[in-house]
Amino acid sequence: PALKTKGIEKSVWVEFIQLALEAKPLNLGQGFPDFAAPNNVRKALSKVCMDAENVLLNQYTRGYGHPRLVNALSKLYTQEMGRPIDAMNEVLVTAGAYESLFVAIMGLVNPGDEVVIIEPFFDCYQPQVKMAGGVPVFVPLRPSKVGGVTSSADWKLDPAELAAAFSSKTKAIVVNTPNNPLGKVFSRAELEMIGDLCKKHNAIAIMDEVYEWMTFTGEEHVRMATLPGMWERTITIGSAGKTFSVTGWKIGWTIGPSNLLAGPKVVHQHSVYTCTTPVQEAVAIGFEEEIGRRDSPDCYFKSLPAELEGKRDLMISILQDSGLHPIVPQGGYFILADVRDIMTKVEVGGDPNEPKDFRFVKWLSRSRKLQGIPPSAFFSDEHKSIGEDYIRFCFIKEDSNLLKAGEILKKLK
Numbered sequence: 001p002a003l004k005t006k007g008i009e010k011s012v013w014v015e016f017i018q019l020a021l022e023a024k025p026l027n028l029g030q031g032f033p034d035f036a037a038p039n040n041v042r043k044a045l046s047k048v049c050m051d052a053e054n055v056l057l058n059q060y061t062r063g064y065g066h067p068r069l070v071n072a073l074s075k076l077y078t079q080e081m082g083r084p085i086d087a088m089n090e091v092l093v094t095a096g097a098y099e100s101l102f103v104a105i106m107g108l109v110n111p112g113d114e115v116v117i118i119e120p121f122f123d124c125y126q127p128q129v130k131m132a133g134g135v136p137v138f139v140p141l142r143p144s145k146v147g148g149v150t151s152s153a154d155w156k157l158d159p160a161e162l163a164a165a166f167s168s169k170t171k172a173i174v175v176n177t178p179n180n181p182l183g184k185v186f187s188r189a190e191l192e193m194i195g196d197l198c199k200k201h202n203a204i205a206i207m208d209e210v211y212e213w214m215t216f217t218g219e220e221h222v223r224m225a226t227l228p229g230m231w232e233r234t235i236t237i238g239s240a241g242k243t244f245s246v247t248g249w250k251i252g253w254t255i256g257p258s259n260l261l262a263g264p265k266v267v268h269q270h271s272v273y274t275c276t277t278p279v280q281e282a283v284a285i286g287f288e289e290e291i292g293r294r295d296s297p298d299c300y301f302k303s304l305p306a307e308l309e310g311k312r313d314l315m316i317s318i319l320q321d322s323g324l325h326p327i328v329p330q331g332g333y334f335i336l337a338d339v340r341d342i343m344t345k346v347e348v349g350g351d352p353n354e355p356k357d358f359r360f361v362k363w364l365s366r367s368r369k370l371q372g373i374p375p376s377a378f379f380s381d382e383h384k385s386i387g388e389d390y391i392r393f394c395f396i397k398e399d400s401n402l403l404k405a406g407e408i409l410k411k412l413k
């Protein structure tokens with residue numbers, strides 16, 4: 001293997017998806033819905049493939065994004081961001097948000113540049129920064145309260161620690177809101193604090209907003225790109241997999257000023273070059289329909305979070321009934337539960353050099369047939385202990401499966 005792949009071999013997904021295949025647990029691990037995606041997008045895709053009038057929709061399309069999709073994205077984000085988004089120059093379609101993150105980091109970060117990463121972070125940010133030759137600088141969110149029922153809003157940045165992470169070497173910061181795994185929706189004041197540091201140090205904000213539509217009552221998804229003076233230094237990343245509950249479709253997008261997209265486009269054109277045409281066409285059709293009913297409760301961007309809020313609340317009561325302490329997420333479809341009390345009671349075994357939560361999650365999957373994800377995977381080595389007392393569950397699942405998880409958890413008491 002090339003040197004650039006050394007030290008980043010481990011992946012929590014490779015490890016725990018393999019475990020789920022072997023142990024066959026009830027799977028609240030990897031984030032994907034266990035129920036059908038909306039009919040309109042699925043019908044659109046099957047129709048597009050078979051459309052006798054448009055057989056070319058099964059062939060290559062424009063490299064930076066299928067015209068119908070970039071037009072739909074430009075229309076939607078023009079409304080969302082309150083400024084005109086140029087479909088041909090300010091949108092790049094990628095193979096999932098993963099590729100958007102990868103091309104942003106590879107296309108903007110030079111060897112030796114520092115990239116600030118807020119923890120907990122979606123795990124691929126760190127290896128991507130390293131592959132670009134960059135240096136990750138970690139700043140954790142820390143819980144201001146522990147025990148009982150707390151909120152993801154109780155997890156906060158220390159302003160002095162954040163400010164100290166920025167310097168003349170800082171190229172970018174990566175922020176994920178709503179956050180995976182915590183469910184934190186960053187407040188306007190928090191984003192302003194981050195944005196002000198970007199302006200002060202001439203840094204780029206790479207915003208992973210894949211859960212943008214999934215915020216719960218009383219929460220507002222604030223877009224960094226809409227804050228004063230931030231459009232010109234912000235890259236906003238989204239995902240069709242999350243937006244339309246089709247994680248297997250792997251279409252994502254990057255929105256930003258054309259000068260910031262220049263580097264990412266070069267990486268894309270020499271690697272993936274163009275994404276699947278029929279899937280882009282179907283996602284475009286999906287967006288056109290949602291744009292047309294944006295203010296209706298039937299709009300998927302409203303009906304999905306409403307449905308998820310019910311599942312979140314069910315999950316909170318399940319965790320409480322089992323004597324666990326949930327951190328109530330403000331958005332997204334993951335919940336962290338504080339399991340430190342249970343971890344002291346059960347003999348989980350495993351490799352003592354591994355973080356506690358890794359050992360607990362493996363034990364739970366093998367012995368109790370319930371799969372979660374260990375949150376310390378979303379922290380750097382120096383801050384892993386902050387995540388080690390928790391387990392992450394995905395709750396975009398049928399209620400019957402959440403209740404089954406509850407039955408398993410109750411027996412741990």
Ligand code: PMP
Nearest residue numbers: 096097098122180210239241252
């Ligand atoms: N960012 C976050 C925070 C995610 O949870 C995911 C889910 N895998 C991604 C990026 C990647 O999204 P996609 O499946 O569209 O590549």
Ligand code: GLN
Nearest residue numbers: 013029030031032180394
């Ligand atoms: N984003 C999903 C999660 O956090 C899936 C990640 C993956 O499969 N690599 O669970």
